Amino acid sequence: MSDTKPTPNRTRYLIPLFVFLIMAGFLLKGLFMDPRHIPSVLINKPAPEFNLPTLYNPEKLISKADMKGKVWMLNVWASWCVACRAEHQVLNTIADMGIVDIVGLDYKDEPADGKRWLQQLGNPYKEVLVDKSGRTGIDLGVYGVPESFLIDGEGVIRHKFTGPLYYPDIKDVLIPKLNEIKGMAK
Amino acid sequence: MKTFKTVVFIGLFLISGFAGATALSSYTFKDKAEEQEFRELTAKIRCLVCQNQSLADSDAELANDLRREVYTLWNEQKSEDEIVDFLVSRYGDFVLYDPPFKPSTYILWFGPFILLVIGAYVLSRALKTKAEDEEAELTEEEQQRLKSLLDDNNDNQEPTR
Helix, strand or coil, X not given: CCCCCHHHHHHHHHHHHHHHHXXXXXXXXXXXXXXXXXXXXXXXXXXXXXXXXXXXXXXXXXXXXXXXXXXXXXXXXXXXXXXXXXXXXXXXXXXXXXXXXXXXXXXXXXXXXXXXXXXXXXXXXXXXXXXXXXXXXHHCCCCCCCEEEEECCCCEEEEEEECCCCHHHHHHHHHHHHHHHHHHHC | CHHHHHHHHHHHHHHHHHHHHHHHHCCCCCCHHHHHHHHHHHHCEECCCXXXXXXXXXXXXXXXXXXXXXXXHHHCCCCHHHHXXXXXXXXXXXXXXXXXXXHHHHHHHHHHHHHHHHHHHHHHHHHHHHHHHHHCCCCHHHHHHHHHHHHHHHHHHHHHC
16 A cells, blocks of 8 residues: 555655644744844834933933934933943943944933942943933833934934843944944935 | 631732732722723733733833823823824834734734634545545455455464364
């Protein structure tokens, strides 16, 4: 019997194996995906309007319109955020390199704590905005600090870093993205 | 020991119910129906920090803020769709437990039915081939072989009796 139709039989037994391999492939990929990383819907959309006091001078308000005309990075951080501490040295390095202006958004924080933090760890920010209520954070879709947004001269969000920036991100993501944004503007 | 466990279990059960109640207790509602409506709305929205909890249940800082936001919009007489749009435009479809029906989610909605159809086809084919196998009659040669095998078997068994 087996020599009359050997081929269909043999392949048929391999079908479950293939189904299993496909499922295993998906599950394996799932292992390396971060469920906390949710793609932002704000990419290539105008950044939300804001008008916030600055950390060192609460009288001085900075709005989105004030940032028009240059590429900048909005870094959402807080003194209570542990991952921000690790990220802070990377931000200092970016500031030293002078490749992009970083504006801090002190998110749901006490201004005094924010100031102490910058005194201890250095201040990589051009300006530090204070979002005490977290309302601007909601408009930005912030769900876990730190988060960083690259915003172009037109006020459009071009990239979002969810979670802390690491040193390799400067070369691998930040610089290529900045070049891309500058290329688009031309 | 058993009673102790039961007491602990009941205690935890009561606490878990209480935790859900506290999340909304800081808001005032006209009546029970409105509170229920608000609870149902926030239960549809995922807390992004603690992803397996809804906005109605979570005590996370962000969930608190979003609940306050929803409550404000709610009091401004915004419709449920407007409130959901507000959240989706900031956090994406992921905030909804029910994924919306659109091209990027077609596989999610149609996938199970496609698998069902494939399964039904495979099953019907398997049953058909099985039925055909059973119907197949033995050839002359096979009949003979079968007969001789059965005879052999009988022969072998006889001495043991």
